[in-house]
Amino acid sequence: MRVITIGIDPHKSSHTAVAVDAAGHKISQRRFVVNDGTFQQLMRWSEQWPERRFAVEGAGGLGRTLAQQLAAADEDVVDVPSTLSARARLLATGGDRKTDPADALHVAQVALFRTDLRKVVREDQSTILRLLTERHNDLVNERTRITNRLHAVLRDLLPGGAPTRLSADKAATLMKGIRPITATDNCRRDIARDLLADLRRLDRQVKDNEAQMRDALAASRTTLTSLPGLGTVLAAKVLSHIGDVSRFPTEHHFASYTGSAPLDASSGKNIRHRLNTGGNRALNSALHIIAICQIRDGGRGQDYYRRKIAEGKTPTEARRALKRRLSNVVYRTMKRDQRKQLTAAA
Known part of the structure; x- marks a missing residue:
C-alpha cells in the first residue's frame, strides 16, 4: 500500500493540509479552523489513507501544539524547517506565489524527498529544561534592567553614586544612610525602595528557578555537570x-x-x-x-x-x-x- 504524505502549513487561526502521493502530486487538500476540535477533524480527514505520515512546518513554533498532538497519537511526524519549504517554493513553477495550500504542498514535497528531517517526538525532560532555561533568561534580563535602573537612581541620591556589582544587600546598606532634603529626593528614595523590592523578588525567583533546574537535571540523569x-x-x-x-x-x-x-x-x-x-x-x-x-x-x-x-x-x-x-x-x-x-x- 502506498504511503501518503500530508504537509501542514500552520497558522494561529487556521491549519492548511495537503496530501500528496509518492510522486509528490497533490491528491487532496483541506483547511481547518483552529479550535478545540481541530485535531479530531484532521484525524477524521486523514483516516482515508491508512498508510500516512505528516510533515509540519515549524513543529517547534506555530506548529508545536498540532505536532505534539500527532506524536502523542503515535503518528509518524517530521519537522520541516521554514527555510526548506521556502526553497521548494522558489524552485516551483510560479515560485513567487505564496498561498497556504501552496505552502502546505511544498512542505509535503520537502518531507517526501528529504530523509534527514527531524522526527517529532513527545515532549520530555528536555522540553521542561528548555522552558526553565528560557524563564531563567527572562528573569536574569529583568534583574539586570532593574539593577541598572536602581544604580541610576542611587547615583542621584549618593555622592559618587553606587559601586559597580550592585546587589540587593549592598543597595539596602547604602539606602540606610540617605537623608533626602528636597521633595524630589524624597521621590527618588521612594522609587529606589520600590526597585529594591523588585530586585529582592527577582533574586528569589532566580534562586527558585535554579532549584527547579537542578531537580530537572537530576531526573534526566545527566553527567554533564x-x-x-x-x-x-x-x-x-x-x-x-x-x-x-x-x-x-x-x-x-x-x-x-x-x-x-x-x-x-x-x-x-x-x-x-x-x-x-x-x-x-x-x-x-x-x-x-x-x-x-x-x-x-x-x-x-x-x-x-x-x-x-x-x-x-x-x-x-x-x-x-x-x-x-x-x-x-x-x-x-x-x-x-x-x-x-x-x-x-x-
Whole structure:
C-alpha cells in the first residue's frame, strides 16, 4: 500500500493540509479552523489513507501544539524547517506565489524527498529544561534592567553614586544612610525602595528557578555537570537545545550543529577555513562560556589552550580550537549517558 504524505502549513487561526502521493502530486487538500476540535477533524480527514505520515512546518513554533498532538497519537511526524519549504517554493513553477495550500504542498514535497528531517517526538525532560532555561533568561534580563535602573537612581541620591556589582544587600546598606532634603529626593528614595523590592523578588525567583533546574537535571540523569565549567544553568541549556543526541550520527555532525566546526573555504591550492557563524547560537554561546571558564580555572582545558598558543595560534584561534574539542566532549558524554540509560531500562 502506498504511503501518503500530508504537509501542514500552520497558522494561529487556521491549519492548511495537503496530501500528496509518492510522486509528490497533490491528491487532496483541506483547511481547518483552529479550535478545540481541530485535531479530531484532521484525524477524521486523514483516516482515508491508512498508510500516512505528516510533515509540519515549524513543529517547534506555530506548529508545536498540532505536532505534539500527532506524536502523542503515535503518528509518524517530521519537522520541516521554514527555510526548506521556502526553497521548494522558489524552485516551483510560479515560485513567487505564496498561498497556504501552496505552502502546505511544498512542505509535503520537502518531507517526501528529504530523509534527514527531524522526527517529532513527545515532549520530555528536555522540553521542561528548555522552558526553565528560557524563564531563567527572562528573569536574569529583568534583574539586570532593574539593577541598572536602581544604580541610576542611587547615583542621584549618593555622592559618587553606587559601586559597580550592585546587589540587593549592598543597595539596602547604602539606602540606610540617605537623608533626602528636597521633595524630589524624597521621590527618588521612594522609587529606589520600590526597585529594591523588585530586585529582592527577582533574586528569589532566580534562586527558585535554579532549584527547579537542578531537580530537572537530576531526573534526566545527566553527567554533564561533572565537566569543568559546566554548571546547572549551562547543563540545562545544553540538554534543552540538543534533546535526543542520537539524531547526530557523529561528533562532526554535532559540531556543525553547534557552530563550533570551521567551514571549508578552500579554493584551488589554497587550503583555508573560515569561522562558522551558523549553527545553534545558544549552544555555541554555552561552549564559549565553558571554554572561558576552563581557560581561567586551569586543568586540561587550560593546558590544551596553552599548547595551541605555543603552536602559534592567536588567543582567539586557540579558544575556538578548545570550543571544538569541548563540543566532542559534550557529545561523547551525552552518548555515554544515553547508553547507560538504555542499558538500565533493558
